[in-house]
Amino acid sequence: MTDAPIRAAGSSPGAQSAPIVSVRNLTKTYKMGEVTVEALRKVDLDIARGEFVAISGASGSGKSTFMNILGCLDAPTGGKYVLDGREVESLSRDELSLMRNRKLGFVFQSFNLLSRTTALENVELPLLYRKDTRPADNHEKALAALRAVGLGERVHHHPNQLSGGQQQRVAIARSMVNDPVLILADEPTGNLDTRSSIEIIGLFQGLNVKGITIVLVTHEPDIASYAGRLIVFRDGNVVRDERNPSPLRASDELAKLNPAEKIA
Amino acid sequence: MRMSALLIIALRSLARNKLRSFLTMLGIIIGVGAVIAMLSVGQGAKAMVQTSIASLGTNVITVFPGGGSPGSVRTEAGTTSRLTEDDVEAIRREAEGIRYLTPTARVSAQVKFAGQNWRTSVYGAYPEYLQIRNWNPVEGVSYGMSDERGASKVALLGQTVVKNLFGEGVNAVGQTIRIKNLPFRVIGILESKGQGSFGQDQDDIIIAPYSTVQKKLIGATYAQNLTASAVSEDAIPEASAQIDEILRRRFHIGPSDTPDYTIRTQTEIAQAAGSVSQTMTVLLSSIAGISLLVGGIGIMNIMLVSVTERTREIGIRLAVGAKGRDILLQFLVEAVTISFFGGLIGVALGAGASTFLSSVQGWAVKLSLSSILIAFIFSAATGIFFGWYPARKAARLNPIDALRYE
Ligand SMILES: Nc1ncnc2c1ncn2[C@@H]1O[C@H](COP(=O)(O)OP(=O)(O)OP(=O)(O)O)[C@@H](O)[C@H]1O
Ligand SMILES: [Mg+2]
Numbered sequence: 321m322t323d324a325p326i327r328a329a330g331s332s333p334g335a336q337s338a339p340i341v342s343v344r345n346l347t348k349t350y351k352m353g354e355v356t357v358e359a360l361r362k363v364d365l366d367i368a369r370g371e372f373v374a375i376s377g378a379s380g381s382g383k384s385t386f387m388n389i390l391g392c393l394d395a396p397t398g399g400k401y402v403l404d405g406r407e408v409e410s411l412s413r414d415e416l417s418l419m420r421n422r423k424l425g426f427v428f429q430s431f432n433l434l435s436r437t438t439a440l441e442n443v444e445l446p447l448l449y450r451k452d453t454r455p456a457d458n459h460e461k462a463l464a465a466l467r468a469v470g471l472g473e474r475v476h477h478h479p480n481q482l483s484g485g486q487q488q489r490v491a492i493a494r495s496m497v498n499d500p501v502l503i504l505a506d507e508p509t510g511n512l513d514t515r516s517s518i519e520i521i522g523l524f525q526g527l528n529v530k531g532i533t534i535v536l537v538t539h540e541p542d543i544a545s546y547a548g549r550l551i552v553f554r555d556g557n558v559v560r561d562e563r564n565p566s567p568l569r570a571s572d573e574l575a576k577l578n579p580a581e582k583i584a
Numbered sequence: 585m586r587m588s589a590l591l592i593i594a595l596r597s598l599a600r601n602k603l604r605s606f607l608t609m610l611g612i613i614i615g616v617g618a619v620i621a622m623l624s625v626g627q628g629a630k631a632m633v634q635t636s637i638a639s640l641g642t643n644v645i646t647v648f649p650g651g652g653s654p655g656s657v658r659t660e661a662g663t664t665s666r667l668t669e670d671d672v673e674a675i676r677r678e679a680e681g682i683r684y685l686t687p688t689a690r691v692s693a694q695v696k697f698a699g700q701n702w703r704t705s706v707y708g709a710y711p712e713y714l715q716i717r718n719w720n721p722v723e724g725v726s727y728g729m730s731d732e733r734g735a736s737k738v739a740l741l742g743q744t745v746v747k748n749l750f751g752e753g754v755n756a757v758g759q760t761i762r763i764k765n766l767p768f769r770v771i772g773i774l775e776s777k778g779q780g781s782f783g784q785d786q787d788d789i790i791i792a793p794y795s796t797v798q799k800k801l802i803g804a805t806y807a808q809n810l811t812a813s814a815v816s817e818d819a820i821p822e823a824s825a826q827i828d829e830i831l832r833r834r835f836h837i838g839p840s841d842t843p844d845y846t847i848r849t850q851t852e853i854a855q856a857a858g859s860v861s862q863t864m865t866v867l868l869s870s871i872a873g874i875s876l877l878v879g880g881i882g883i884m885n886i887m888l889v890s891v892t893e894r895t896r897e898i899g900i901r902l903a904v905g906a907k908g909r910d911i912l913l914q915f916l917v918e919a920v921t922i923s924f925f926g927g928l929i930g931v932a933l934g935a936g937a938s939t940f941l942s943s944v945q946g947w948a949v950k951l952s953l954s955s956i957l958i959a960f961i962f963s964a965a966t967g968i969f970f971g972w973y974p975a976r977k978a979a980r981l982n983p984i985d986a987l988r989y990e
Contacts, residue, residue: 388984391903392983393902393903393983393984393987394982394983394984413907413908414907414908414909417902417905417906417907417908418905418907420902420903420904420905420983421904421905422905426903426904428987432896432899432900432903432987433900434897434900436596436600445900445901445904446904446905448585448586448589449585449901449904449905449906449907449910450905455586494904498905
């Protein structure tokens with residue numbers, strides 16, 4: 321697979337309005353012996369290029385299931401999913417890997433960094449799985465990504481030598497290093513305190529400004545208010561989908577949180 | 585992913601569990617060491633048998649009276665054709681494929697010199713017996729046809745006989761020894777031939793003219809066997825067939841009847857010995873192969889454990905875009921790294937054991953480059969073969985299942 325056709329579609333004037341994510345009748349059913357759990361029941365959703373979407377909903381409502389399918393980590397039971405112009409059902413295992421590598425970035429609640437591996441190597445990881453880059457460039461790119469998330473001084477630290485917030489920054493650096501079109505974050509701030517949470521959201525907002533579409537799952541209404549659109553799940557369905565005309569800006573909120581820091 | 589990156593991942597993962605990696609390697613080390621040692625011993629034995637067969641002479645054909653193998657129970661007197669000097673003359677006249685030919689007679693006799701006693705085999709044969717066996721006197725000379733015709737009491741002594749009869753530093757040539765109390769003049773001493781194919785001492789021998797031994801020591805006219813050499817190695821089958829044809833005619837044996845003599849060629853003996861040592865090599869190698877197999881199962885076991893332990897890591901790699909092939913290679917490289925280093929240490933150990941067996945134990949051991957290569961290739965192949973299943977298992981994981989694995 322080459323990404324040439326996708327780029328062409330993206331840059332053509334007509335495709336500009338085409339959503340980056342488009343799901344129709346998406347279902348996911350888990351079978352465990354006699355019991356079947358319908359985690360997603362016919363979800364229809366479009367997400368436009370450049371949106372910042374927050375997803376919330378009760379525990380077990382199907383948010384993670386939905387995110388994993390969007391991230392090509394899991395396959396739906398039924399329905400259609402078009403990602404950046406490509407029908408995901410028709411892709412082979414290798415093509416899905418390529419999608420995850422080039423188009424997608426994933427940030428997890430539990431960070432999912434390789435232990436006993438430095439921050440730099442963790443960020444380099446997606447670059448190692450593409451054949452069209454030189455090792456020296458990989459290094460530079462990974463370093464740049466770590467600097468962008470404010471960890472330029474910690475590149476040789478192992479995950480267990482970093483705080484939770486710092487680990488999540490490494491994960492964000494890793495998700496952005498291949499210049500994806502879509503970053504999916506499943507409760508990225510779930511394990512962090514308020515301040516670190518806002519800092520992380522700030523990073524996402526920065527990426528969003530550069531044109532990367534962000535979809536973020538959160539339980540906290542505070543965090544959701546930084547997004548331009550809020551989607552609520554209940555029992556595997558989208559029950560609310562509304563725009564937020566004036567999302568909060570993380571930089572403003574951080575300044576309010578600790579005015580002393582600004583002076584210093 | 586680049587090979588160098590895969591290698592670094594493999595080495596790190598092995599370094600993380602040093603003891604476990606070493607124990608896994610141990611199976612391969614022992615297997616490869618055994619392969620090397622066994623092949624060396626097998627090839628050494630083969631080489632030893634080959635030299636001792638070569639010491640029989642060149643292109644040798646032997647005719648024994650009696651059917652079947654020499655020394656078998658079927659050599660009862662009366663039912664057996666008796667080989668005489670007339671047969672020898674007939675074969676010499678008619679068989680073109682034969683260069684040298686002699687009847688031989690053997691008797692065990694007490695030999696004396698100046699109060700020293702020694703029991704040995706005395707061979708009676710024409711002078712050309714020495715040409716057939718490629719055997720030359722190191723001192724003195726051989727006897728000639730005139731000694732044969734005159735039944736002279738002259739003798740050639742093997743080195744063992746000289747040592748036991750004369751001791752060190754005495755010039756035996758020219759002395760007179762007594763064989764069965766008859767005086768024989770020592771005219772030459774034979775070069776040493778060492779051990780024969782059955783471990784017997786080939787130097788414990790006295791050779792004298794055929795007529796002398798037959799008339800003076802045995803009192804018979806029948807040869808115990810005929811020893812001949814063909815004109816060339818290629819001529820052996822032809823020469824053997826010619827002898828057979830002549831003897832059948834002389835003894836009135838039909839072409840389809842079983843003759844009551846046996847013709848044995850050096851090629852046959854070499855083949856028989858070769859197949860014995862071949863069997864031995866195969867046997868030893870299969871024992872070694874089994875230990876390599878056990879080592880391979882050890883690798884498979886540990887790789888399965890490693891895949892399970894690192895399921896989340898596999899999930900992370902898949903999530904950031906690793907293909908199944910990348911994961912497969914990662915674990916395959918790890919398995920091959922174990923077996924490669926195991927093979928390396930095993931080769932060193934096997935070579936050491938071979939050297940020990942040859943220098944300290946005095947075994948005939950031949951360490952060859954080919955056996956080292958074989959062992960190496962086998963150990964790497966073991967890594968690929970037994971690493972394949974766990975690696976494929978890792979490569980087939982679903983990203984989400986791997987990430988959720990606890
Ligand atoms: N692997 C699985 N096997 C069986 N059932 C599953 C599996 N994963 C999720 N489920 C079920 O699917 C439903 C949706 O789960 P999901 O993880 O998507 O919820 P969620 O909205 O992310 O919840 P939370 O906010 O607690 O993370 C739940 O009822 C859950 O029990
Ligand atoms: Mg969830």
